[in-house]
Amino acid sequence: MSTQAKAVSLISGGLDSMLATRAIMEQGVHVEGINFFTGFCVEGHTHAIRKKDRQKPKRNNALWVAEQLGIKLHIVDVIEEYKGVLLNPRHGYGQNMNPCLDCKGFMVRKAYEWIQQHGFDFIITGEVMGQRPMSQRKDTMPVVQRESGAGDLLLRPLCAKHLPPTLPEREGWVDRDKLFDFNGRSRKPQMALAKQYGFTDYATPAGGCCFLTDKAYSEKLVDMWRHRSSRDYQLDDIMLLKVGRHLRPRPHFKMIISREEGEGKFLEGYRKQFIHLRSHSHGGPLVLIDGEVNEDDIQLAARIAARYGQGRDADQVEIEVITPDEQHQMLQVRPLAQDEISPEWHI
């Protein structure tokens, strides 16, 4: 190749992709970063929502890594396309609703499409053999290469010496001898390499911020699908699963109850889409009702809402019920006692 080779690197914001990118930059390759937003990479969202977290310094780790490396970063919205991965993963789910192997194949495929569109030569990931139970095993790494279509244009600099030489190595665009043989779950080699490169600040080792690996989040997602006619979702659905206390007192509706002011403010943004409740006589949460409800259901929801407000021990609490088309109804209700809230209602 007479001109400088060009690679795109999948930047998660974690240490491994940062190291892999730097390793290839050190070899004189022009590297740009790519980061895919699935809707489940919501690390910063609860910080943005909850009032107590709003003063904490926030950063998007992928952007931060790109800036540290001095490379461009292309952030790609793949929310719609990702549904196909999550809803029908060919290789199944991990411990929770995480379709890690399909997810990796999908992202490498998107990166492969990107390099074809933009005249780049190969793809870099920060994968380390044996580090992750699904997507980073010796037997699954070739699956990602094959199913993504990237084949030997996919270079994993941190464990390349455990794998057959890729095209960039065979063509001499990168020197295989300067690549690595990291293996397993130990982070020591990465820490040592970070020190060698002078990286003193980096996101939690192993990176990633996918809520699909979270048990509580996955249970809410499964509950949502179970009570809908189809296993589908919109971005708002998956955002709301991250916010508030979720209770399902009846199969046909659930309540999303804000836990603090920041969440209440965030949920207010959805008041045109859901019936919402708020306490008038006492301080209390903002509550959204998701589902079709009748008068009895609203009475029950109001009593539950009262339970989670400052009037929980009062004889009567005044709860305002507001429909998406701005019809207001005022209810006087007795808050449910603590033992009247069935543990099974909590999602």
Added chain:
Amino acid sequence: MAHIDKELDTRCLLCPLPVIRAQDAIATMQAGERLRVVATDPGVKNDIPAWCRINGHKVESMDEQDDEIVITIEVEGLGTPAFTDR
């Protein structure tokens, strides 16, 4: 007040969506044009300037009032926005 060529309302969106929307808007703009982004996620105060720095654009101003953040970006350099052919 500087002329604004494009307005982008990202209120109620959480990062990185405001960044992605700004990135996609800038990809359709010319060097020297100005984009004004309105957002409610305080994350944009870090993320949009960071994205601009690494992609070669200039944050001209950033104001915050009543939980809304208004950022004005001057598009700099042709070919720098994401997803344009290099």
